[in-house]
Amino acid sequence: MDSFLANVGLLAIAFVIIYGYKKIQDYYYFKHLSFYENEKVYKAAADEFVHGASSDDVKTILASCSDFDEEDAEEILSRALPRRTDKDGGYRAFIRSVNKVLGEDVYSEQCHTH
Incomplete structure (x- = not known):
């Protein structure tokens, strides 16, 4: 009976370790995915800004x-x-402002082409 309980305990510990590892993987995956989705939003907002969209549209x-x-x-x-x-329609200033608000240089000011 003692070996059965020891095996159940080891199985429970292994399950907790595997579950924790999976949760950590999910966290980093979604964090990485969120970064790229937000990057698309920033680029879309920057393009709208450059092409003369109203401030309210860009703010939205x-x-x-x-x-x-x-x-x-x-x-x-x-x-x-x-x-x-x-000359660039304010693109560099817009990206510089986004980086300033984020507190770090996340986005390159050089990646935009007209």
């Missing part, structure tokens, strides 16, 4: 992203709007 796109709330979107636009008349 940014607010739909999980990294930003309404205040963050307003801050990004307030930083980028004065540079909208630049």
